[in-house]
Amino acid sequence: MTLSISLIVNGEQKDIALEDPRATLLDVLRDRVGLTGTKKGCDRGQCGACTVLVDGRRINSCLALAASQDGAEVTTIEGLATGDDLHPLQAAFIEADGFQCGYCTPGQIMSALGLIREGLADNDPERIREGMSGNICRCAAYQGITEAVIKGHKAMTDTGESQI
Amino acid sequence: MNLFDYIRPTSLDEAIAAGATPGAAYLSGGTNLLDLMKIGVKTPATVVDITRLPGLDSIERLADGATRIGAMVRNSDLAHDSDFATAYPAVAEALLSGASGQLRNAARLGGNLMQQTRCAYYQDPKSACNRRAPGTGCAAIGGETRNHAVIGWSDQCIATHPSDFCVPLAALGAVVEIAGPDGTRDLPIDQLHLLPDAASAGGMALHPGELITGLRLPPEAAGFRAYSRYLKLRERTSYAFAIVSAAAMLRIEDGVILEARLALGGVAAKPWRRPEAEAMLRGTKPDAETFHAAAKALMAGAKPSGDNAAKITLAKRLATRALQRAAEGTPGVMPALPASVFPSEPTDRGDHADA
Numbered sequence: 110m111t112l113s114i115s116l117i118v119n120g121e122q123k124d125i126a127l128e129d130p131r132a133t134l135l136d137v138l139r140d141r142v143g144l145t146g147t148k149k150g151c152d153r154g155q156c157g158a159c160t161v162l163v164d165g166r167r168i169n170s171c172l173a174l175a176a177s178q179d180g181a182e183v184t185t186i187e188g189l190a191t192g193d194d195l196h197p198l199q200a201a202f203i204e205a206d207g208f209q210c211g212y213c214t215p216g217q218i219m220s221a222l223g224l225i226r227e228g229l230a231d232n233d234p235e236r237i238r239e240g241m242s243g244n245i246c247r248c249a250a251y252q253g254i255t256e257a258v259i260k261g262h263k264a265m266t267d268t269g270e271s272q273i
Numbered sequence: 274m275n276l277f278d279y280i281r282p283t284s285l286d287e288a289i290a291a292g293a294t295p296g297a298a299y300l301s302g303g304t305n306l307l308d309l310m311k312i313g314v315k316t317p318a319t320v321v322d323i324t325r326l327p328g329l330d331s332i333e334r335l336a337d338g339a340t341r342i343g344a345m346v347r348n349s350d351l352a353h354d355s356d357f358a359t360a361y362p363a364v365a366e367a368l369l370s371g372a373s374g375q376l377r378n379a380a381r382l383g384g385n386l387m388q389q390t391r392c393a394y395y396q397d398p399k400s401a402c403n404r405r406a407p408g409t410g411c412a413a414i415g416g417e418t419r420n421h422a423v424i425g426w427s428d429q430c431i432a433t434h435p436s437d438f439c440v441p442l443a444a445l446g447a448v449v450e451i452a453g454p455d456g457t458r459d460l461p462i463d464q465l466h467l468l469p470d471a472a473s474a475g476g477m478a479l480h481p482g483e484l485i486t487g488l489r490l491p492p493e494a495a496g497f498r499a500y501s502r503y504l505k506l507r508e509r510t511s512y513a514f515a516i517v518s519a520a521a522m523l524r525i526e527d528g529v530i531l532e533a534r535l536a537l538g539g540v541a542a543k544p545w546r547r548p549e550a551e552a553m554l555r556g557t558k559p560d561a562e563t564f565h566a567a568a569k570a571l572m573a574g575a576k577p578s579g580d581n582a583a584k585i586t587l588a589k590r591l592a593t594r595a596l597q598r599a600a601e602g603t604p605g606v607m608p609a610l611p612a613s614v615f616p617s618e619p620t621d622r623g624d625h626a627d628a
Binding site: 133160167173177179224227238240 | 274276277278279281300303304307308311312320322324349353372373374375376378379511512609610611
C-alpha cells in the first residue's frame with residue numbers, strides 16, 4: 110500500500126510516495142528529500158541528534174512516522190542559513206565553541222531554536238540546560254552549548270528573529 | 274519494526290471500528306509506541322493514527338469548575354497553558370519534569386496515560402515477561418531492580434508505571450473518558466492501571482478497541498492551587514525517569530489543613546495513593562512529624578521486590594518533603610529545574626540534611 114504524503118520542507122513543497130509506512134520523518138528527510146544535515150543518533154528519541162521543527166515545534170524526527178506528518182511544515186538545519194550568511198544561532202555555536210565532533214550540532218541548534226521560540230530560554234543558564242537536556246553531546250561541549258544559546262538568543266532578539 | 278498497515282481515520286467511529294480489529298494499535302504522539310515497535314516489543318498489524326480526530330485537542334473549563342482536557346492535547350501545551358498551570362501547579366510541574374522538550378512537544382495526554390512500563394526486561398523481547406507474554410515468567414525478579422516496585426507487586430510482575438503526569442492526576446482524582454465499540458464510559462484514574470496479582474501481571478484496564486478521548490479534573494481539584502508540589506528523585510536532575518516521585522497538595526485555611534492529597538510515583542504499577550494517609554492530615558497543622566506519619570501510612574506494607582529496599586526509605590522521605598514543600602506554598606514561578614529537590618543555585622544546597 111503506497112501512501113502519498115506532502116511536506117513543506119524549509120519552505121519547499123515535497124510530494125513523496127511512501128512504499129513503506131515504517132519510514133520515519135528522519136528517514137524521509139535524509140533518504141528521500143536528500144537533506145542529511147539531520148542526524149540519526151540513537152534512533153529512539155533519547156539523544157536529540159534528529160531534532161527538527163515540525164509546525165514550529167521541536168520534535169525527535171526519529172520517533173515520528175512520516176505518514177503521520179503529512180501536510181506538516183518542517184524546518185531542518187539546512188533551512189536556517191540564508192545563502193552563505195549563517196543564522197545567528199549557527200554563528201553563536203561557532204563563536205562559543207559549542208561543539209567538538211559536530212555530530213550532535215544540527216540537533217542542538219534546532220533544539221535551541223525551538224527552545225527560544227517557545228519563549229523558555231530566558232537567558233538563565235539553568236533554564237537553558239534544563240531546556241536543552243534532550244540533546245546529548247558525547248564530546249561534552251555543554252558549557253559552550255549553553256553559552257551559544259545565550260549568545261544566539263541575544264542576536265536573534267536584536268534582529269527580531271526570536272519572534273518568528 | 275514489523276510491517277503494518279497505516280490508516281488515519283477522520284472520525285471517532287471510524288477509528289474505533291479500525292482499532293477493534295485484531296492486532297490494531299492506536300498511534301498518538303508515538304514517543305512510546307514507535308519506540309516499542311522499533312525494539313520488537315509491539316508488533317501491530319494496523320496502526321490507527323488518531324492524532325487528527327476532531328475535538329480531542331482542547332482544554333476547557335466546564336461550568337461546574339471541572340476541567341476537561343482532550344486526549345490529543347500535547348504535554349507541553351498543557352504544562353504551559355497558564356490558566357491550567359495556575360489551577361493545577363503540581364500537574365504542570367510533573368509534566369515539565371518528564372522527558373525532554375522534544376518529547377513533551379510530541380507526547381499527548383492519552384498516550385501518556387497509556388504509557389508502558391520502562392522495565393528493561395519488558396523492553397527486551399528475549400527476556401521472560403508476564404506483562405508482554407503472559408505465562409513466560411518475570412526476568413526482573415532477581416535482576417536489576419532499581420526501577421522496580423516496592424509496593425503492590427506480585428511474583429507475576431514487579432514493574433512500575435513510569436509516568437510523572439499520572440501521579441498528581443491520581444492525587445487529584447482525575448476521571449478518564451473512554452470511547453469504544455460499546456460506547457463511552459468514565460473510569461477513575463485509580464482504576465486505569467491494574468496492579469499485578471497472583472494470577473496476572475496487571476496492565477491497562479481498557480478493553481480491545483477502546484481509546485482514551487479525554488480526562489476530567491473534578492471541580493475540587495482546583496482547590497489545592499496555593500499549596501501544591503511535585504518532587505522527583507532521579508539519577509540526573511533532568512530527562513530521566515523517577516526512581517521515586519511524590520505529588521503533595523494541601524488546602525490550608527487559618528493555618529489548618531482542611532484537605533490533603535498525596536501520591537507516589539516509581540514505587541508501584543500505578544500511582545500510589547491511600548485515602549487513609551491523607552485523612553491523617555485533615556484538621557492538623559502543617560508539621561514534619563505528622564507529614565512523616567502520613568508518608569509511613571502511605572507506604573505501610575511496602576516490601577522490596579529485589580535489591581531496592583532503599584526506595585522504601587526514599588519514598589517516605591520524599592513524600593514527607595513534598596508535603597513540607599507544598600505547605601510552604603506553590604512557587605510563584607516554575608522552578609528552573611522542575612520537581613528537583615535541590616534549589617537551582619548551585620551555591621545554596623543547604624537543605625540536604627532535612628531528608
